[in-house]
Amino acid sequence: MSLVGRTVTVRVPATTANLGPGFDTLGMSLAVYDELQVTAREQPGATVQVIGVGEGEVPTDETNLVVRSIAHTFASVGQELPGLELLARNAIPHGRGMGSSGAAIVSGIMAAKGLLEGVVEFGAEQLLALATELEGHPDNVAPALFGGLTITWMTPEGPRFKKLIVHRGVSPLVAVPRERTMSTALARSLQPQSVPHEDAIFNVSRSALLIAALVQSPELLLAATEDKLHQSYRASAMPETDALIQMLRGEGLAAVVSGAGPSILVLGSDPAQRLRAAELIAEHAESVWECLMLAVDFRGATVVLHSDDAAA
Template identity: 80%
Template sequence: MSALDPRLAGRTVTVRVPATTANLGPGFDTLGLALALYDELTVSVRDEPGAFVDVNGVGAGEVPTDESNLVVRSIAHTFAAYGQELPGLHLVARNVIPHGRGLGSSGAAIVSGIMAAKGLLEGIVEIDSLGLLARATELEGHPDNVAPALFGGLTIAWVTPEGPQFKKLIVHRGVSPLVLVPQETMSTALARSLQPESVPHADAIFNVSRSTLLIAALIQSPELLLAATEDKLHQSYRASAMPETDRLIGELRAAGFPAVVSGAGPSILVLCSDPGQRLEAVDLVASRSATPWQSLVLAVDFKGATVVLHPDEVE
């Protein structure tokens, strides 16, 4: 580990990271989509050691505000990966992405920290796209949420002996995402624990065909989204942990809406083929659920995470 680089003194960066939805039905642990709902973060280097976090919005009073905070740990991980000593830090987080609902909040926190580190280290260490993805995957465990958070759009992520890789695709302008968010949360670890070690050969083939079709539907043919979002690999196994989500997805799909579990759930993602279809889906859920669901009518984010090193801080 090198000594603290004097160029870090007084630096401040601002980071913006989108929410994400992973799996998209059949694309388990592979496909992810960035959504136009953003957490924002400002990080300033302090003269005193240690890290202090001010959390505003979602997670305020709940998430740690010291060095154990996931964003701080992600900054520290990135500094360590490139042999840099971590300075004292002051973080101000403005969070809107719901926690524990399948919208990539932990991935967004990890990406926020890594992008903050990239900005703070500008001119000291250069971190390319694959470096960002590698650091994020080391912390998250799999790249399907962090890839779209980093790069925006629709991402295909896979892992090689050389590390995680990604391909970003531009989504057809007719694709209109709707996310329905319940009051209850869902643990990603619990959702994963319900997944079997193996699945029937026929189910694997089914999902290969649907995930391939899904890419075509998202980038070229939105009218195919209902067929393309069918899944036999993970959603049915997790249904017992979120029965209301499972029931409403069944009702939405029976009515012709391409509804799937968003990430690990329990939120529902509806990949509508036109904006008007979203309002119909919202009405259906409102009329058939006894519990309240928040409706997030969102655009696809095409830019991904951004970081700005304040111009007056650059030497």
Template identity: 75%
Template sequence: MSLNPALAGRSVTVQVPATSANLGPGFDTLGLALALYDQLEVSVRDEPGVFVEVHGVGEGEVPTDESNLVAQAIAHTFADYNIEMPGLTLVAHNVIPHGRGMGSSGAAIVSGIMAAKGLLEGIVQIDAEDLLRLATEMEGHPDNVAPALFGGLTIAWTTPEGPRHKKLMVHRGVSPLVFVPEHAMSTALARSLQPESVPHEDAVFNLSRSALLIAALIQSPELLLAATEDKLHQSYRAAAMPETNRLITLLRENGLAAVVSGAGPSLLVLASDPGQRLVAAELVAAASETPWQALMLAVDFTGATVTRTGA
């Protein structure tokens, strides 16, 4: 493995959206890209090693060397194509909250893989299938990385040949609202609360709701409340995030399609019109015991982008 001279002086800028996975019944399958973006600048430098500068979320907390998750994703991609990674300078501008169920780790992985794709432009061709494979290898499951890569609403599944996805456009009436608490939640802890098996009737329940949710999101937003019912994961995790669970129950009792965002503890409201979001924000402001930030976001339809900025 030797350093490719074509890499000298190259630099790229990457933008990756936040995501919300599961969306209620679509456990480990459905994901939605949201218009809240981490940005990354990567430059090849003459000296070996990786130098990382972090601004915003994670500043002073996340690693600033080769162990940084973004740097690991770049290295993983270079290694996959058997190309030596050059010395790099990374400047990360982060706004996606960490440990809140908004896909921050998936966004970091996708940022690194997209940066590698841009740096390797003209040297190797990395297509959409490869991007999803590389990201899933690092993340472990494709439900967050698929919408981060491709935008919109994604259905992700795995095959013997690797992960696959289908991107769908969301009805213009769907208005996402994410409530973000001050406290974080470990995805590993959330997953550990899942049972190994579930009752047959619960599995059938979620199959029907997942199918209905696709119809609600792309065609019939008035069905979102019924379509976001879940019996596979949220109830098992409720004890680990009691206020999230209490607020979701309150919102749903008031006719609002509220679910846990990803592994939590943030909660996602899939409003059927912008006015519903204001109602939801007022309910949470009046009923919450701790501070929650209300993010009224659009659906991102573009996904991750990379732009060559040098050489």
């Protein structure tokens, strides 16, 4: 079956991972979206046009992460890759701890899923496995794929996930520094190979409490977002992020590093809390930060196959 002429449109949300104590385990999708249109063509290779974030910066050929993710997905199911034309409209900030690389990977996998509709069917666990192979960890790609709050874990058979619906009282804010970025690889290199036993126990208790706070009891978010596994070790690489988080937490607000940083996630228990957080950041920040008042995305990634007028 020829795929030439098929066009798909993909929409993928931003994500925030760790959420404080849930290192490499918890993630949540946020209502900021990268949108992608992909058309299969006869001419081999790939051309990419980027509008918005990353324009003039990311590769526009076969080395583009989205194209590599499409190719990886086709190869995983033994399908020949057609030529590709991509138009990417990006809104997720790059290098800020909002899951931009995970979104690019998920965009490619979902585009491949759409192009192969009626040829190959993909299950949820298969999609997660493909995304984890490319990203290295499932905590960002799971919420990008499935939406909501996700718990991920690894098994001998591959990554697994559980999606939960966040309490309607939870009001996220992401404060994004205009100038600073953070490499995930650098952030990971700052962490020790082992941690004290009491710190591990501390984080187990807070992670369990955080699920309860996000799903049922938002008033517990401040205590539930305490962490001793990763944030303090990375603080030296992003001192302003750390100083603002300590200030916000001192004011009773559940502030944590968003993903690998340097952005800050504030989990308000009501809208007034995140307004207060934005005011405090504007008052205390030494550089320019943009405060995004965001909803939790509950749907996750979507793909529409236009030529067959079918949606997934």
